[in-house]
Amino acid sequence: MNVYGIKAIYLFEMARTWRTLMQSIASPVLSTSLYFIVFGSAIGSRMAHIDGVSYGAFIVPGLIMLSLLTESISNASFGIYMPKFTGTIYEILSAPISAIETVIGYVGAAATKSVIIGTIILVTARLFVDFSIEHPVWMIAFLVLTSVTFSLFGFIIGVWADSFQKLQVIPLMIVTPLAFLGGSFYSISMLPPFWQKVALFNPVVYLVSGFRWSFYGVADVDVGISLGMTFLFMLICLAAIWWIFRTGYKIKA
């Protein structure tokens, strides 16, 4: 096990986070604040409680999830795309470090950043609305699990992308719509029956629902299913990464 190698990649990636502190942390805080002002205060005051939770508090878990997904994907995909783009990946490829160790370094750093951002948003949200966390351990578990899973997904996108445009296209065209339609701002029980069924094909529904359950003890779908679906998605990502390194797909000629 090349522990020094994992540490080198992890610290390199974290250094990138600290260097870009403003855009890494200030921008999610700003956008979350805006969401709370618009959805929480302006619209939320006219909305009824959902499942016994005020609308402002109801959207907190969904907003954190939204940021976790986008930040995990963008940070992890950028982390592996840049060495490919500049050519510095030669050093990773020529180093005595295994595929798993490389992934632990990159994905670990991306997930760490996401957890930090999620925590900051949580604290920021507390300034706007009052909420409680019923199952804090589960809340942290979902936070970490989601960060890791979507950082793995981001890593795959970073390997797949061979242009900056491709790097943006999946987060923009697929993840953001899925996140918005995944019940971040509403309960899927508010949808017409047909669309409720459709929503169940959206993986983000399970994440948001499970995460919200850890806050308020209410969920759209059973928390066990939420957990299972998150793990399933993680396994799919791990399998894809295993295949990438085995074949050298887009990394090794």
Add this chain to the structure above:
Amino acid sequence: MKPLDHSRMPDSFGASNPIISVSGLSKTYASGFQALRKVDLEIRRGEIFALLGPNGAGKTTLISIICGIVNPSTGTVTADGHDIIRDYRPARTKIGLVPQELTTDAFESVWATVNFSRGLFGKPANPAYVEKILKDLSLWEKKNTKIMALSGGMKRRVMIAKALSHEPKILFLDEPTAGVDVELRRDMWNMVRGLRESGVTIILTTHYIEEAEEMADRIGVINKGEIILVEDKHVLMQKLGKKQLTLHLQNPLADLPADLRSEHLHLSADGADLIYTFDTQSDETGIATLLRRLNEHGIHFKDLRTSESSLEDIFVSLVRGRS
């Protein structure tokens, strides 16, 4: 007399126990381009080996496979006895690579990037050692400078520092002095010699034949994915080198006397010089006969000089001959 083939002679230098052994190595890229065709090559412990070849000959592909950046299609490579695929960890720990392109991070400091490389190759931090490398490469004053603020020559030094950060036994230098000024080139040659003295085996590819001529113990020539020759540098120059004798005449000639005409003898355009080309390997150079016959014709010269063909001439004739 046939010249001795030093490349096949076992010696205490470790010809029987090569540090790198390449056998039957082929590479066909997904595009269908065959970059290497059944390459066999052995690098001896502690030598400086220069790999020469025109653009697209397969130099970089060969190095990239040995270093783990490109997958081979067929064939095997061992580095210090370790298979580069099965035992990639011990194999790669021994190898340092300075690639051809100046591929560096931009925002990292020199100090951070060299320490990153050391960690990546599985070595615990050793600030004293990294400090020594940076000082040896005249980078110490720049240690806190971001890489993007460095000149091209300085970036090249940073890449060498990165490659040396984990104390490799084998160093690959892919076109180390391409686009580098004379001073840095001298520095680099001195550094390479110093490394060899400390026991590091060095494999360099180059376009500059003077570099191979200056530095290498042995020379391999690669063309169109095939190693066409591997030879001790001195033997190669002796074996393939041509010598020329130039006679500066007292009175310019309009034309050569008919009985002196041969493919070995030429008259310069102004008629003032006679140029005789001979093979250093043949027992009879023909110089004595030539001088005697010139004398018979009453052709006198006031000066003479000889010159040997450079490695560059040898190289060009080799590559041309095969293409």
